[in-house]
Amino acid sequence: MFEILEKELLARDIWKYTIAAPEVAKKAQPGQFVVLRLHEQGERIPISISDWDRDAGTITLIVQAVGHTTKRLAEMDAGDHILDLLGPLGKPAVIEPVGTVACVGGGVGTAIIYPEARGHRQIGNRVVTLIGARSREHLFYQEELSAVSERVLVATDDGSCGHHGFVTDLLRQLIDDGLHLDQVIAVGPVPMMQAVSELTKSRGIKTIVSLNPIMVDGTGMCGACRVRVGGAIKFCCIDGPEFDAHEVDFSSLLRRLRLQERSAAGCTSAENGTEGCKSQCHN
């Protein structure tokens, strides 16, 4: 059992949880994640470790309430317990002295960008951070990111804060203005990572993305998380979650994420997903 020690609303539908998990806190590194299960009938879902306090034995998770499990988590409070939590999982991010790094976060991906930006800053890289969100009320972590970045630029889809448009526009602008980037890290919705990847590929800038496929165990046992990278199938949970963006088959990833539409909308009925389906399923 893993106790939720604190819970805080960071932005619309985005919650920050401080959880007692001493062993995970001791080992966590930027880029890694946990798999958690809330209760006996619950699903196992992967969530990145956005921060940790090795002395206090706590980890921070930032979770967007989007579906069944994440909404249920949003109903839990400080003092409640998460039944199972496994981690840290995945390979740690490779953080090396490279020069100038742009950290690009989209939506809840901003939470994952934070420990990476901090890591790069700590070893002396110059860090510029770009964050994108639907609107002002979905933005979070601007202050935290400012503390570890030389600059933080913001884009919102509706123009309610910062640049009116996509975060990729900001990145393009930055490059066109003559800022030399040695590396880009992008974490967010698949279309955003794909757009960043296309842009940086054309400019020849090495780019890392953190992928978010569906997972079950998170230990390399089920293969649900397989992604196509460089033409080969990789298991995101043990070979990733970070990969060279220019090698990733984003369309395959996007397609596999659609699995949840059919599986979540339905049930285990054989008619599920077919025209003849008469099941009155929830969701």
Add this chain to the structure above:
Amino acid sequence: MPTQPPQDRIKNFQEVALGYSPEMARREAARCLQCRQRPCVKGCPVGIDIPGFVRAIAEGDFAGAVAVIRQDNTLPAICGRVCPQEVQCESHCVLGRKGEPLAIGNLERFAADWERETWGGAAHRPNRVRGGKGKVAVVGSGPAGLTAAAELSRLGYEVTIFEALHTPGGVLAYGIPEFRLPKDILAYEFRQLQLQGVELRTNVLIGSTLTIDDLFSLGFQAVFLGTGAGLPHLLGIPGEDLNGVYTANEFLTRVNLMKAYLYPQVDTPLYLGKHVVVIGGGNTAMDAARTAVRLGSSVTVVYRRSREHLPARREEILHAEEEGVEFRFLTSPTAIKGDEEGWVEAIQCVAMELGDPTEDGRPAVRPIPGSELWLPADSVIVAIGQGPNPIVARTTPGLETGLHGVIEVAPDTFMTSREGVFAAGDVITGGATVIKAMGGGKKAAQAIDHYLRNRSGRPIS
């Protein structure tokens, strides 16, 4: 052995084989000739005194039968159900030369079930071990880890099992379905182990949450690796990343471990569709096929050799056939096709022909050019085997691995290339059987005892 009728059982997940009544067990046991040479015992990887326990059953001394079995096997209720008896103990039974061999597995199951149902295990419950001989860490809670833990604890060590998943049991928990091995039996065996003083820690991935070196710093004097062969192999054909293509591990984990068949009472969903094609011919393929039948799909198993080469237990093949699973032998998949949204629509296969026997005794297979055909499929389940998981090897400096990533051990001591680290079960052999993993776990536990006593300067007994 009586079974649930096929038309009923395809609608539920309850156990198929119903077990013997005491009268049936005594009648079957009475057929045993009590052969002086005991050929059957040679066929059992852990050497159970088969004539001994069978005689006790024939005499109605069920408690005596249990005592005999438990000398060599800590999980009889499980082995009686899942051992491939037809190639092990029963294949050596002299009765098999003229007629049916003695149903040794069924009798073993009967005795173990009788014990659990009659005493709730109270009688064989070993005393809580006082420890004192030192601390040993067991990594993985499958049959190898379970048996090693039981043996080490019996030998006087304080044992902690570390398991990555939230439920212990390894393949017994996430792979083998409820209708073949009720999860209550597994839970019961774990309770016994815990009563004996073995500690179980779930949600710990060794190599990540704690490394092997951490275990030594925590005061464990030896480490046993029973991490199994859980990394699923893929076909390497086009279309394998389409939606609706599952590894058998994902499919079975969703259904067995996460109980997706109860959705929406549980949160884990599963999409299967009308037509399911399962690739493979082993126990995993049969379990996937029969599970898919119970979820309401029509199922075709595609296997590249012929029926007599199916590696699955005979009982599972028969049960699958009775449950309406269709088999396509001498057929091998070459591509999977999806619709415009990326969902599986059909699978292309090619006919195969058998050639000369290869080293492992099975005939070589080769595709017949021009024989391609398409089978309709809403889902494809790939069940072509598993290899060892790389996490522990990747994160443990100095731990050597061999072909296909198996962990290398010295054949007599079960010690790996790292001092004090031992391994057995599927992680050293590649996918094998429950009883072989148990046999390995027990021998490795004895080797650990030997190592620790020598190291601390005490004489070897």
